[in-house]
Amino acid sequence: MQVTMIVNDVEVTREIEGRLLLVHFLRDVLGLTGTHWGCDTSNCGTCVVWLDGEPVKSCTVLAAMAGGHEVRTVEGLAKGAELDPIQQGFIQCHGLQCGFCTPGMMMTTRALLNKNPDPTEAEIREAISGQICRCTGYATIVRSVRWAAVHEAAAAARVSETTESSEAGEIAEAGQPAGSVA
């Protein structure tokens, strides 16, 4: 059968077997090996991608079911050369150890921040509760997500300050009486 979907903003069409899982479609057909496959029991969550903006375990979705939908993988997180704050957080706070669970963790926690820009530690732990890090604990992962939340909020505040001051400048300029000297 033929399937067409948008993957990381690009439309792709491929001939596939109806039983092909999305995780294998992404990895083996499209070569997007950032999405990992770590179990046969839908437990580990390393395969998490977004389907229409919602995190899903791609080992539980048939590629055919993703037809006509938008998929985003870890390869589609960065904007050009600029890493997403979640990716930066994982670097800054050592959220990745062996890195195997990292793609799924980043997709889940990016989706969390999209809905809840300032999650508590408990909320972060709940969000990733369907995912396993086999390396150690989750402390550095949680810290990475908090880092991203704090830095994203600071960046947004800077942008709004700049916009406000440039708007204030425009208003002041517009308010100059005609012929007046600045």
Ligand code: FES
């Ligand atoms: S590969 Fe383990 S939950 Fe999908």
Ligand code: FES
């Ligand atoms: S970093 Fe190794 S499994 Fe999580």
